[in-house]
Amino acid sequence: MRHCDEGELVAGLRAGDTAAFDAAYDAYRPRLFGFLLRLSRRRSVAEDLLDETWLRLVAHAASLRPDTRLGAWLFTVARNLYWSYRRASALEEDAAWMATSSQSQIPATTPSPFELAAGAELQARVERALGALSPQHREVLLLVVSEGLPPSEAATVCGISAEALRQRLSRARTALASELDLDRPARRYGT
């Protein structure tokens, strides 16, 4: 979403305009839910945190600054809610993770059955590898690589400096690559 569009949305939200809310809601709801789902790895948790994120937005809509970056604001709230939840409930990280496969979007072009199977397998491998990372590594990968947030905004969302984010992102990439290697049967069994 472009900056000027965000400015208009923020102005609308400050005025209590439901059309502005709808535009923000439709643009950011799937992105926030995907972020929370892959971060928490539990659909019910992600749903509850998503509700709370949007209710926080409308509760604070009138007091938003005109120059608020709405995307960064929403991801910050969602991320903070997740960490609050995690601290409160001592979340078990190794819960079953079968979240997004049934929610996949239909691709624009129709792949062959072989491409479909290969793509699904790779996607499943990446999801598993992502799930095996620490939440700190997972969140920076999701924000920067998956959501495409600029590193400066991702640093703001995570509450760390740009340099700390760069280092964490580098470690996360290494960890993801390592998990993908471990996931590869040929390497694991030395064949």
Place this chain on the structure above:
Amino acid sequence: MSEDETVAFAVLRLLPQADVSPGRAERLRAACHRELRSAAGEPSTRTAHVWQRLVGPALIGAWGAAYLIETLRVAAAVYGF
């Protein structure tokens, strides 16, 4: 970065979007609309609020006061004051 890792990051960028069920999404939208409207105070609600809290009681009070004064005035006239 190996070719596999490059592909993996590309897949990470293209992971399928997830979303809540349509029913849940609409319930949340409606709840947020209600919150927004109550925070902003819709004009019709605001008018009703002003009538209930200010104009209505003021008119009833004025009518009561006028009735009381007129009753006293009539009573005074009957008893010759």
